[in-house]
Structure formats: C-alpha cells, structure tokens
Amino acid sequence: MHMLKYFINIFFLLCCIFSFSQENGKKQDTILKNKYGLRVGIDLFNPVNTFFNEERKGLELVGDYRISKKWYVAAELGYLENTTDEDFFNFTTNGSYLKAGADYNAYKNWLNMENAIYVGFRYGYSTFSQTLNSFTVNNDPFLDALATVEEGQKFENLNAQWAEIILGIKAEVFNNLYLGFSFSGKKMVSTKEPEGFKNLFVPGFNRVFLNDSGFGFNYTISYLIPLYKRDK
Amino acid sequence: MKKKLIFLTLFLLVLIALNSCERDDICIDEITPKLVITFYDKDDPATVKAVSNLSAKIFIGTEADSIPLFVTDTIVSVPLKVTEDNTQYILTIDSNNGALLKRDTLTVSYIRENVFVGRSCGFKTIFKNTTYQLDSNNWAENTETISQTIDNETDAHVKIFH
Numbered sequence: 001m002h003m004l005k006y007f008i009n010i011f012f013l014l015c016c017i018f019s020f021s022q023e024n025g026k027k028q029d030t031i032l033k034n035k036y037g038l039r040v041g042i043d044l045f046n047p048v049n050t051f052f053n054e055e056r057k058g059l060e061l062v063g064d065y066r067i068s069k070k071w072y073v074a075a076e077l078g079y080l081e082n083t084t085d086e087d088f089f090n091f092t093t094n095g096s097y098l099k100a101g102a103d104y105n106a107y108k109n110w111l112n113m114e115n116a117i118y119v120g121f122r123y124g125y126s127t128f129s130q131t132l133n134s135f136t137v138n139n140d141p142f143l144d145a146l147a148t149v150e151e152g153q154k155f156e157n158l159n160a161q162w163a164e165i166i167l168g169i170k171a172e173v174f175n176n177l178y179l180g181f182s183f184s185g186k187k188m189v190s191t192k193e194p195e196g197f198k199n200l201f202v203p204g205f206n207r208v209f210l211n212d213s214g215f216g217f218n219y220t221i222s223y224l225i226p227l228y229k230r231d232k
Numbered sequence: 233m234k235k236k237l238i239f240l241t242l243f244l245l246v247l248i249a250l251n252s253c254e255r256d257d258i259c260i261d262e263i264t265p266k267l268v269i270t271f272y273d274k275d276d277p278a279t280v281k282a283v284s285n286l287s288a289k290i291f292i293g294t295e296a297d298s299i300p301l302f303v304t305d306t307i308v309s310v311p312l313k314v315t316e317d318n319t320q321y322i323l324t325i326d327s328n329n330g331a332l333l334k335r336d337t338l339t340v341s342y343i344r345e346n347v348f349v350g351r352s353c354g355f356k357t358i359f360k361n362t363t364y365q366l367d368s369n370n371w372a373e374n375t376e377t378i379s380q381t382i383d384n385e386t387d388a389h390v391k392i393f394h
Binding site: 086087088089135136137138139140142143196197198200210 | 257259263264266290292299311312313314346347348349350351352353354355356357
C-alpha cells in the first residue's frame, strides 16, 4: 500500500495531471482525515544552481500553515548574493527578503493523500545593497580602445516591495515529506533606487525586467509537522 | 528509484532551460554624445560655410589616429575621449590635395560626468564646462561656444569660423 501511494504521488508530481474527475457521491467506510500542521522546508534551486553558476549564492526557507481544507498561510525568508554581468558593466546584489501570503489548493485529493496543485499570492519585501564592480563607458566605437573599467561603488540601504502570483505543485513523496516546484510572476510595487544607478536585480524578485516585472522558479523540499487531524 | 531519476532529469532540464535564456533588450538609447562642430564664414559670421574635404585626426597617447571622416559639409561630429579631461584633434581641410592642405589643432577641455542609461546601454559620459582652443590659424580663424554642456547630439556645440 505504501509503495502504491509513493508511486501515485510521484506520478502526480511528474505529470501534473489535472484530474478532477473522481466521483464524490460514494460514502467511505472509513473516516478520512486531513493532516493539519506547520510545514517547513528549504528551496533547493539556489544550492543546486551554485553548481552551474557560481555567481549566485543563496538560501531560502519556506513554510506554510494550513488554516482550512483549501487554504494555507505561507511565507518565505531568504538571503541572496548575485552577480550580474551585462555588456557594459558588472554588479553584485546582496541582501535578504521576506515574502508572505497564502496558497489555495485547487486539487481534489483522492482518499487520504495530501497533494496539492495550488495558486498563491505573496507580498515581498527586500533590503539589499548593490555594488557596481566595474563598468565601461559606452562611447563611440572609434574610441572603444580607450574605454575604461572604473572602480566599484557600493550603494547601500536600498529596498523594494513587490507582489507575486504563484502556480505550483506539491506532492507527499514519503510520510510528511513533500517535494514541490512552483513558478512565480512578479510585479514591482515600489523601489528605493540608488543614485546614479538602477536596481536591475533584487533579491527574491530576481532580474527586474523593463516593465518592472520579474519571474521566479522554486524547487522545495519540506517536512510537515502534523499538529492535529480534521475530518475530510 | 527510476522515477526519482526521471524527476531529477526533468528538474535539471528546467534549470538548464532557465539558465540559457537569451538577452531580451538591445541598446537603443543615446550613448556618449559626440562633439558637433558647425562651420561659419569668418567674414560673415551669420552665414554657414562648408569646409572642403575635411579630415580629422585624434591623439591617442602620442599617436594621431584618423577618424573615418572625409566630408565637405557645414557640420561634423567627432568623438570625445572619456578617459581624459581633454581631446585634441588635428583638423585638415583640402585633405585630398597635398599641395593645398592646411591643418590646425583644436583642443577641447571639459569636466566629465558618467550617467547611467540602462541595462543594455550601460553608462555614458556627458561633458561640462567645455572650452575650445585653436593652436594655430592656418585655416580656422576662431571658435565660439554654443553650449558649454555636451549631453546630446541634436544641436551643435561649437562654431568654427574660417
């Protein structure tokens, strides 16, 4: 039975099948219960990404708390150091962030499984610094040979606030252990910009695109600390 | 176990896909402005007068390099150095005729200021408190500053009377 559950959950995670076709009318012989509790975990995207890309180092803790059958209060706390290399300059962003919001599980589980296909929203806040490592003045190509790399300049006490919408899935792969991944679309609400430079990267928001939007990807592993059970 | 491997592979593929995103913007904003020179008649200072076959050289270190420029016009634009507080040009007219050519040296001095433009363009330099000096008067008589600040190329910055 356990193997079967494991298999089904992995299948769920792999294929993301939006299957809402089960019949509801039948009464169950046993009373099925939902687990309620605090789920805590870490984001694996940054630790794994470090293997490919040494210019990005960070850690993010994730957590959610179930408040009803469908709703979870959720938050992420993270730290990120990221170097961005553009054609004419190179800068390092360093800072921490907090996101808080809620997730809504839109997936109807079969029997006593605890999987989720969810949509969520967050409000994010980040404080950080930008260090301009080097830059080349963009001059006429004729004088390109004279172009210069100048010394770094640090801009401190910067901050940003944004809103994001999340689409993700979580699957219980072992008892109380969850794997999940999610995509997020972000929109900047306000930023404190450095004087003479711009916040082109914000921790927790990632690259700030021209229209103040951003994208994110998370891959999380988390553990549910079950506190109580409630009837399904 | 096999399922785990498939999952891991899928995850790695997504990672690689995200890392190989192509850049989405190119520089279309104004970068470091060039110096725009207009030529006027020395005997009739209100009238523009074209230079014939003007060539320009710029000093890079102690060497003078030719700017790809060979014009007969009343207006010309030349790049300014962003690493030094002055740029020296050797301006030669009738440069296609060895017997007739005349050259003068124009030195432009300024204060530089670097301004951030954007992600794709990076930084540009604007020039303030510009002053102009002619070292000789072989063909160019004198100069008149139109604008002390060079921050765009839409208007001329200096007049040369000849």
